[in-house]
Amino acid sequence: MIVQQSNFNSLLAITNRPPVVMVEGHGSWLIDSDGKRYLDFIQGWAVNCLGHTPSLLVEAVNRQAARLFNPSPAFYNDQAIRLANLLTEHSCLDRVFFTNCGAEANEGAIKLARKWGSLYKHGAYEIITMDNSFHGRTLATMSASGKPKWKELFEPKVPGFIQVPFNDLAAVAAAVSEHTVAIMVEPIQGEAGVIPATKEFLHGLRQLADKENLLLILDEVQTGMGRTGTLFAYQQAEAEPDIMTLGKGIGGGVPLAAVLAKEMISCFEPGDQGGTYNGNPLMTAVGVSVMEAMLESSFFRKVQENGEFLRKQLEELSRHHGLGVVRGSGMLLALLLPTPIASTIAEQAFEQGLIINAPRPDVLRFMPALNVSREEIETCITILGEVLTRCK
Ligand SMILES: Cc1ncc(COP(=O)(O)O)c(C=O)c1O
Structure with missing residues (x-):
């Protein structure tokens, strides 16, 4: 699908958006009109709790x-x-x-x-x-x-x-x-x-x-x-x-x-x-x-275990790159940065196909689907690690 700038202009401007158009989503993945895939660790601001379009x-x-x-x-x-x-x-x-x-x-x-x-x-x-x-x-x-x-x-x-x-x-x-x-x-x-x-x-x-x-x-x-x-x-x-x-x-x-x-x-x-x-x-x-x-019996146990896994991975990344603490619980986590570069990191992560956000200039936030897999968490950490290395 060809999307022209003039298409965006008929929408009331309420926020700065990247010039891409999202057309599809499955589980932890969002896909734009060019077919580029993004690992979505924001999920519509913590909305898609079971991921995109769960069956x-x-x-x-x-x-x-x-x-x-x-x-x-x-x-x-x-x-x-x-x-x-x-x-x-x-x-x-x-x-x-x-x-x-x-x-x-x-x-x-x-x-x-x-x-x-x-x-x-x-x-x-x-x-x-x-x-x-x-x-x-x-x-x-x-x-x-x-x-x-x-x-x-x-x-x-x-x-x-x-x-x-x-x-x-x-x-x-x-x-x-x-x-x-x-x-x-x-x-x-x-x-x-x-x-x-x-x-x-x-x-x-x-x-x-x-x-x-x-x-x-x-x-x-x-x-x-x-x-x-x-x-x-x-x-x-x-x-x-x-x-x-x-x-x-x-x-x-x-x-x-x-x-x-x-x-x-x-x-x-x-x-x-x-x-x-x-x-x-x-x-x-x-x-x-x-x-x-x-309400399925193991749902919250898995959220807690995978939330802990994500936290540990973020803490490890933080140690490696000399960043700050990880706070929050379950699948609502934030990584503190020593300088106000969170927006730059989030923008560069987006370029690399990872969606995270920056609620504060020195805070990165992670709100993946509650049923995100360990493999997807590892992919998030790998992409973020590469971005952080480049931003040093
Ligand atoms: C704690 C809290 N309350 C209220 C809202 C507003 O919700 P909505 O955007 O669905 O109106 C939000 C949205 O981010 C929120 O985080």
């Missing part, structure tokens, strides 16, 4: 496409019910609202917390969020996010968010006022450069929320659905959320996300929340297949 999900889409796309959110549908049941059976939450992306899920979480505050906490509405956090690109979720570059963007922002330093329990406690309704946090700050919340911090937030009658909202859009080696990251800390948001991996690549809440928080009334596509069976049928794949 299981292709079958789920086809099966459901032949039955029913969307009966309207005014009706129950069997796939949304199945997926909601699977999620509530395997988490500490009781109710699910499906959305189309992570930002919309967080928007729903914010609305639910505010509704709860208006009903049960004398109109409390403020949500404490973290410096450098990322919760999405709607106006409210940009307002909630602690990304420094967004401070002056799209003013005036949605009021009611207070940012405090991440992993600083005393700062969170000091920010609580009579207006506070919730604390919102990512178990690992992915976009900030894969910075894990400490177990003490998450556990402390849970205790603080209990003491002050606040809701704990965990944004597991990036960390949930097996990414960190367990179905949800909160399962590795003593910090059960009152509200949890999921996205990315839940749809295995199709637009699906969710807000989950404890029964006592589930206070939306008819008309408060909804949307044309929310919980449509075409997407939720895929979500059911993703969940079923993850």
Whole structure:
């Protein structure tokens, strides 16, 4: 297929993209219109949890496409019910609202917390969020996010968010006022450069929320659905959320996300929340297949083992090239660099057929398919090693 520059120009420019067009993907491999193959260790920003076009999900889409796309959110549908049941059976939450992306899920979480505050906490509405956090690109979720570059963007922002330093329990406690309704946090700050919340911090937030009658909202859009080696990251800390948001991996690549809440928080009334596509069976049928794949007995053991393998390989590479630490868990890992050359490395890796990204000038991030093979991990390390040698 011949792709001309003028073809790109009919798309609204929202990010810098390399001048290639992706046309196909299978497992860990993405293929452009010239037939060049790329080993994909980003997978649509941690979205394709089972790799590109896995046959299981292709079958789920086809099966459901032949039955029913969307009966309207005014009706129950069997796939949304199945997926909601699977999620509530395997988490500490009781109710699910499906959305189309992570930002919309967080928007729903914010609305639910505010509704709860208006009903049960004398109109409390403020949500404490973290410096450098990322919760999405709607106006409210940009307002909630602690990304420094967004401070002056799209003013005036949605009021009611207070940012405090991440992993600083005393700062969170000091920010609580009579207006506070919730604390919102990512178990690992992915976009900030894969910075894990400490177990003490998450556990402390849970205790603080209990003491002050606040809701704990965990944004597991990036960390949930097996990414960190367990179905949800909160399962590795003593910090059960009152509200949890999921996205990315839940749809295995199709637009699906969710807000989950404890029964006592589930206070939306008819008309408060909804949307044309929310919980449509075409997407939720895929979500059911993703969940079923993850619930196979050895799924998480393999994610943990292969995640450890990737970590060790990255640590070895780091030692060899004099780089920094590897942080994160499961299949959400970052390699720290001593100088701000991450974008250059990511660009050169792309040239060599490896997709990784640079969430910070000195951080490389790795989010392969959860079922990536050891051979593919070794290939990633070989290509990255060659690029690093050349960049010295
Ligand atoms: C923690 C977190 N929350 C929310 C979002 C937004 O999700 P989406 O891009 O699906 O709206 C992201 C996306 O990267 C994320 O990492």
